[in-house]
Amino acid sequence: MSAVVSETGTIGTRTAVAAGSLVKVYGKGDTAVRALDGVSVSFEAGKFTAIMGPSGSGKSTLMHCLAGLDDVDSGTVHIGSQEITGLSDKELTKLRRDRVGFVFQAFNLLPTLTAQQNVLLGLELAGRKPDQEWFDTIVDVLGLRDRLRHKPTELSGGQQQRVACARALVSRPDVVFADEPTGNLDSRSGAEVLDFLRMSVRKLGQTVIMVTHDPNAASYADRVVLLADGHLAGEIHNPTADSVLSALKNLGA
Amino acid sequence: MLRTILAGLRARTARLVLSSVAIALGVAFVSGTMVLGDGLRESVTDEFSKSSRGVDVSVGVDHQNSDAEGIPRGVAEQISTVQGVAGTDVRGYLHVALLGGEGKARPAVVAPLAKTESLREFDVIEGRYPTAANEIAVDERTATTSKLGIGGQVELLNEQQEKRSFTVVGTYRQGTSLLSLSGSDHVVLLPESLEQLDPGVLYDSVVVAGDGSVGQEALVAAITSALGSGGYRIETGAALVQQDLAFVEQNIGDITTVLLGFAFIALVVSSMVIYNTFTILVAQRTRELALLRCVGAGRGQVFRSVIAEALAMGLFASLVGLFGGIGVSAALQWGLARSTGGEADVRIPVEPVTVIAAFAVGVLVTLVAAVLPALRATRVPPIAALRSQLDSNDDVARTGRLRVAFALLLLVGGVALAVLGTGQKGEQAMLISGAGCMLVLIGVLVLGPLLVGPINRVLGVVPRALLGVPAELAAGNASRNPRRTAATTSALLIGVTIVSTVTVLASSGKETANAQVDAEFPADYNVTSSLYDQVLPQDLVTQLDDLPEVEEVSAAAYLSVELQDEQFAYVTAVEGDAIGGLVNPTIVAGTLDSLADDEVVLSESAARRTGLKIGDTYEVRGSSRADAADAPAPTKPLTVVAFYEGEAFYDGLVALPTARALKPELERGYERVMVKLADGVDAAAGRAAVQRVTDPSPIAVLDSAAETKAQLSKQVDQLLGFMWALIGLAVLIALFGIANTLSLSVLERTRESALLRALGLTRGQLRLMLVVESILMALMGAAVGLVLGIGFSWVLTTALSSDNIPLTFAVPYGQIGTMLVAAVLAAVLAAALPARRAARTSVVAGMAEG
Numbered sequence A: 001m002s003a004v005v006s007e008t009g010t011i012g013t014r015t016a017v018a019a020g021s022l023v024k025v026y027g028k029g030d031t032a033v034r035a036l037d038g039v040s041v042s043f044e045a046g047k048f049t050a051i052m053g054p055s056g057s058g059k060s061t062l063m064h065c066l067a068g069l070d071d072v073d074s075g076t077v078h079i080g081s082q083e084i085t086g087l088s089d090k091e092l093t094k095l096r097r098d099r100v101g102f103v104f105q106a107f108n109l110l111p112t113l114t115a116q117q118n119v120l121l122g123l124e125l126a127g128r129k130p131d132q133e134w135f136d137t138i139v140d141v142l143g144l145r146d147r148l149r150h151k152p153t154e155l156s157g158g159q160q161q162r163v164a165c166a167r168a169l170v171s172r173p174d175v176v177f178a179d180e181p182t183g184n185l186d187s188r189s190g191a192e193v194l195d196f197l198r199m200s201v202r203k204l205g206q207t208v209i210m211v212t213h214d215p216n217a218a219s220y221a222d223r224v225v226l227l228a229d230g231h232l233a234g235e236i237h238n239p240t241a242d243s244v245l246s247a248l249k250n251l252g253a
Numbered sequence B: 001m002l003r004t005i006l007a008g009l010r011a012r013t014a015r016l017v018l019s020s021v022a023i024a025l026g027v028a029f030v031s032g033t034m035v036l037g038d039g040l041r042e043s044v045t046d047e048f049s050k051s052s053r054g055v056d057v058s059v060g061v062d063h064q065n066s067d068a069e070g071i072p073r074g075v076a077e078q079i080s081t082v083q084g085v086a087g088t089d090v091r092g093y094l095h096v097a098l099l100g101g102e103g104k105a106r107p108a109v110v111a112p113l114a115k116t117e118s119l120r121e122f123d124v125i126e127g128r129y130p131t132a133a134n135e136i137a138v139d140e141r142t143a144t145t146s147k148l149g150i151g152g153q154v155e156l157l158n159e160q161q162e163k164r165s166f167t168v169v170g171t172y173r174q175g176t177s178l179l180s181l182s183g184s185d186h187v188v189l190l191p192e193s194l195e196q197l198d199p200g201v202l203y204d205s206v207v208v209a210g211d212g213s214v215g216q217e218a219l220v221a222a223i224t225s226a227l228g229s230g231g232y233r234i235e236t237g238a239a240l241v242q243q244d245l246a247f248v249e250q251n252i253g254d255i256t257t258v259l260l261g262f263a264f265i266a267l268v269v270s271s272m273v274i275y276n277t278f279t280i281l282v283a284q285r286t287r288e289l290a291l292l293r294c295v296g297a298g299r300g301q302v303f304r305s306v307i308a309e310a311l312a313m314g315l316f317a318s319l320v321g322l323f324g325g326i327g328v329s330a331a332l333q334w335g336l337a338r339s340t341g342g343e344a345d346v347r348i349p350v351e352p353v354t355v356i357a358a359f360a361v362g363v364l365v366t367l368v369a370a371v372l373p374a375l376r377a378t379r380v381p382p383i384a385a386l387r388s389q390l391d392s393n394d395d396v397a398r399t400g401r402l403r404v405a406f407a408l409l410l411l412v413g414g415v416a417l418a419v420l421g422t423g424q425k426g427e428q429a430m431l432i433s434g435a436g437c438m439l440v441l442i443g444v445l446v447l448g449p450l451l452v453g454p455i456n457r458v459l460g461v462v463p464r465a466l467l468g469v470p471a472e473l474a475a476g477n478a479s480r481n482p483r484r485t486a487a488t489t490s491a492l493l494i495g496v497t498i499v500s501t502v503t504v505l506a507s508s509g510k511e512t513a514n515a516q517v518d519a520e521f522p523a524d525y526n527v528t529s530s531l532y533d534q535v536l537p538q539d540l541v542t543q544l545d546d547l548p549e550v551e552e553v554s555a556a557a558y559l560s561v562e563l564q565d566e567q568f569a570y571v572t573a574v575e576g577d578a579i580g581g582l583v584n585p586t587i588v589a590g591t592l593d594s595l596a597d598d599e600v601v602l603s604e605s606a607a608r609r610t611g612l613k614i615g616d617t618y619e620v621r622g623s624s625r626a627d628a629a630d631a632p633a634p635t636k637p638l639t640v641v642a643f644y645e646g647e648a649f650y651d652g653l654v655a656l657p658t659a660r661a662l663k664p665e666l667e668r669g670y671e672r673v674m675v676k677l678a679d680g681v682d683a684a685a686g687r688a689a690v691q692r693v694t695d696p697s698p699i700a701v702l703d704s705a706a707e708t709k710a711q712l713s714k715q716v717d718q719l720l721g722f723m724w725a726l727i728g729l730a731v732l733i734a735l736f737g738i739a740n741t742l743s744l745s746v747l748e749r750t751r752e753s754a755l756l757r758a759l760g761l762t763r764g765q766l767r768l769m770l771v772v773e774s775i776l777m778a779l780m781g782a783a784v785g786l787v788l789g790i791g792f793s794w795v796l797t798t799a800l801s802s803d804n805i806p807l808t809f810a811v812p813y814g815q816i817g818t819m820l821v822a823a824v825l826a827a828v829l830a831a832a833l834p835a836r837r838a839a840r841t842s843v844v845a846g847m848a849e850g
């Protein structure tokens, strides 16, 4: 795996995702909410970045806009060198299918499919053949080998989230977005998922952007981006649970 | 709690509208069928009552105490002098041949015109009633079929072949009576003119109108004493009306039973759809109900709120459905009248029982459908309900062993009964096999949830191969909740089973009739007499044989003979050398090349009945001439040479000379002439040539086998069309049930759809997925229904088939294919709205949905 480590070093300077002056307004007139109010931020490839901030600060909105799940009112989003603002729904769908991975807080899996089918779903939609070696690596690292034939209802919450992680990574996406992936898990299961995400960045060279509330979860990241009221409110490199906590206190959260 | 209910109603408009429509459609079907039945009854009663209108007393022959065959007109005159009588008229009819615009004789019925206006049972449509001896009025249907108009000339032929000419002065519409139902042509003349056609005519009855001075009972008494004792049956008009009504009841009873049968099917199908919709609805609300309980609502309160909501919805939808049903019934009557070419007589009587049935279906079924899931919902501890992941397999059927055992019992019993029935005869066979089929159907329905998986896997193969991932997902969705899918598709299954059973039976009936026509008519054309008691002249055969276009002509006659030991048989007589050509019996024993003068061929069943064997010779007794009834009947010894199968030639076949020896009247001519055209002769030219010979004869009617078949098919198709229209409604409701389930599932799976979209499923693929899911569900119901329907009709044709009438089992692949294609198209349509809705929801909004 040492080769991989050195590889991450070489691409460490590349930008995976970038937002320029993003504005997102919900509603109209008196009730209008500026969920994002001119956010400019970029995310390095091969890095694990956490987005934090008080409830309602615009974290999920930012992530949705970055991932092409939602359209923006103004500003630009780039994934790699491609600008995704202004793409049609079809192009965005194709982009998500080929270049983006997702882990959501809950309801990550299709109940009708087995764990293995869930993992491979994105690839099948894209009509791509899975890389068997890569698939085996991920499955083994996540300890899912003996759970592949199970349906989601037969898996624990932590196992379900690990299946979701496997699915997000199996297509080798440019970037993985995770919105509170550990929000529903106990601390032990949460730690397992976070360990894996960090490992996928450090050892496998993935790029992960994670929204979280939990300072402890944020401490797994290389960098924390702080949001408040739709504005960028600072960032922390090599965060620890304490440094994140005090930064959040300063934001008044 | 009321405010919560109202808020809930508002918040769930889409779901409520869906289930309301399901209820309304079901109610519409049930009430529509009932209104249709009552409407038909009312119109038939009205028609029948035309014959008793204005009648205060009716005088007929008392057949129990009198040998008189009818009443002479003198009796009417005698009655007219009785005190209190305003008018009397005779009623009855005479069979004649009618020569209309086409110069062809048709059998017709002549009735005497009532002179007392209030006693006329017909309504003038155009023109007027005859007032002079040479005037005639014709029934409107007769006017159309015989191309007669006012001012036209009509000739009537009596039994003595004497012609009399009349001028048409009006057309009228008959009330429905036994005569009008027979479909004969119908005309009215003054009684005097009628008596010129048959001087000895006797009437069925004398009808009397009173002058109002005495009651009907008193009038009966007066007439009874005036006519003296015995021989007459004298009744009041009121009694006549009662008899008419009883007669209507007896005769329309069958139609009402059939319609009630449809109403029952409607009830079952609608109940299933309503129940299914509501079950899904409440299941989806389990979490909401649990939340209500967490914030302090009692179990009873929650339960009552569900029931109150169901009640409100049921009441509202029933009302809508009732009016819809009345509309459906009116539309059906209009369509029926149009398709039979009659005047649209739309009646929409709404009986109390219809209203009760409508609300019983709408409200009760909805309530029952709500109670069970509501009970289930309130029994779950609130916290558990809140935590459960409702949009997954919460309700997956763990189909119990009891269910399987029960289903197997039904299936085995059903098959046993069906097999048992095929060994029986006639109505009994039909009843036993029919009951067996019913059990099998119920068994399949009970087994439904277990069948969903395997059937879905088989059906899913093609779309999966063609459409990839979206189809795969659709197949998974279609079988994720087997109980729900089974409930959704079973309504369609029932509808399709019935439709296909009826359709295959009809097609088998048509095929059987056609086969019979083929057996009877190997000829290109048949010339028959339009009048049953008059034969075709001998020279017609010679003239036809002389035509260059004609290759072969064979005459046929029919006669009744007495075999030994008082056994009577109805046999066909043909030219001996026509055997193997135009006469083609299927020989099962003995040999037959040509039929000699002293030979006879018997049908298998006649042989069995008489015990005669091949080679037996016996003395056959014919009948003497009608004008020499006292002379001894002619006899002739005949030898049995062969047996044939089927009924095409009745009990036996003899040569024409044999027939003439046994029935001297046949010297005058034949009852049928079969014509075979020479090879290479154009059908139109051949027909024209034959027609040149037959046209001058007033009684010769030319029929082609093809025309006879077409006529038969048309009758069957008309009946089938009516059935399709009625069951079509059930199928429509069933398809709506699919749309409903799909819509509710889409709502339930909003998050899942959003997840799929996030993972890279395009909008089009999402729509495709739902369309495939809908098609799979529709095909599940349709395919199983078709298999059952075809199987049932096979059982029923086998059960009804006998040696005498072997039924051909014929599957109308065209119509079956049409049904399948229609099911697929309807499924696409059913998926349209839910698919649109699902695709429109944005990914982010979908993810946010609870």
Ligand SMILES: Nc1ncnc2c1ncn2[C@@H]1O[C@H](COP(=O)(O)OP(=O)(O)OP(=O)(O)O)[C@@H](O)[C@H]1O
Binding pocket: A026, A027, A033, A034, A035, A053, A054, A055, A056, A057, A058, A059, A060, A061, A062, A213
């Ligand atoms: N669909 C919407 N319509 C209207 N307002 C919205 C919508 N979605 C989000 N908002 C508003 O936008 C702001 C940002 O919301 P967002 O969900 O991004 O917050 P968040 O940081 O993810 O909060 P949390 O930590 O609670 O998840 C909030 O004020 C929210 O009320």
Ligand SMILES: [Mg+2]
Binding pocket: A059, A060, A061
């Ligand atoms: Mg959020």
